[in-house]
Each structure stands twice: as C-alpha cells, then as structure tokens.
Amino acid sequence: MAEQAIADVLAHYGADCVPEGYKWAPMKCPFHDDRSASASVSTERGSFKCHACEAHGDTYSLVMWKEGCDFAGAVEILTGILGTEHPAVSKGNARKPRRRVFDAEGANAGQHSIFSAGLRRRFDAGA
Numbered sequence: 412m413a414e415q416a417i418a419d420v421l422a423h424y425g426a427d428c429v430p431e432g433y434k435w436a437p438m439k440c441p442f443h444d445d446r447s448a449s450a451s452v453s454t455e456r457g458s459f460k461c462h463a464c465e466a467h468g469d470t471y472s473l474v475m476w477k478e479g480c481d482f483a484g485a486v487e488i489l490t491g492i493l494g495t496e497h498p499a500v501s502k503g504n505a506r507k508p509r510r511r512v513f514d515a516e517g518a519n520a521g522q523h524s525i526f527s528a529g530l531r532r533r534f535d536a537g538a
Contacts, residue, residue: 416470416493417457423492424477429454442466442477 418429421441430436433455437448440461450461460467466476474485474492 416489417452417459417473418454419493420470420473420489421452421459424473431455435460440464440466 418431421429421438425441426438428438429452430438431454433453435451435453438450438452439445439448440450440463442461443464443466445461445463449463450459450466452459457469458467459469459473466473468476470489471482471485474480474488475482478484478488480488
C-alpha cells in the first residue's frame with residue numbers, strides 16, 4: 412500500500428511518471444519547476460527526496476510540507492487524495508503508549524536523574 416500511496420500523492424501534486432521499485436530512482440520533482448530529474452523516489456519504501464528544493468519524506472511528510480499543515484490535517488488531505496483511510500492511521504494500528512521514564516515518586520528503578528546524582532554543573536559568576 413505504501414508504494415501506491417506515495418505514487419498517488421506525487422501524481423496529485425503534478426508528477427508525470429513515478430518510477431516503481433525498491434531502489435531509489437530519479438524523477439522530476441513535482442514541487443518545483445524541474446527541467447531535469449533532481450529528485451529520487453523509492454515506491455516500495457514509500458519515500459521521496461528532492462535534492463534541489465529539499466522536499467522529502469513519506470506520504471504524510473510530503474502533504475505536510477506542501478500544504479503547510481500538521482499531521483492531523485495531512486491525514487484528512489491524504490484520505491481525500493487516496494479515497495480511503497491510509498492503513499498507517501487506521502484504528503487497528505494504534506501505537507503503543509510511550510514508556511514513562513519517571514513515576515510519581517521520582518526516577519524508576521535503575522534510572523537516575525543527573526540532577527539528583529549531583530552531576531549538574533553550577534554556573535559560577537565569579538570565574
């Protein structure tokens with residue numbers, strides 16, 4: 412699905428032909444007036460990089476870069492481009508919550524703060 416998504420996003424923004432494959436293939440960048448192939452795309456990886464205008468990333472990054480929106484806005488725009496919800500944001504693929512480094516009483520077992528260990532350097536105004 413990633414290869415189809417990146418190809419559809421690039422085509423939506425004006426790419427004439429998106430080369431397919433795992434390796435990086437040269438193409439004209441759809442984000443600026445490009446006379447030669449200054450961009451590279453890997454459709455199986457779902458990644459794009461223009462070496463002239465610095466547009467790069469996956470489907471979400473490209474939409475955020477082009478539209479100037481946040482991730483939630485990119486999801487809405489991408490849903491409109493693809494016609495369906497992208498599998499990376501479907502409800503079945505929810506991310507795991509991040510591990511908490513500190514609990515309510517301080518550092519977890521085995522984890523110490525540099526501040527509590529006295530390793531913090533103090534600024535000496537007189538030196």
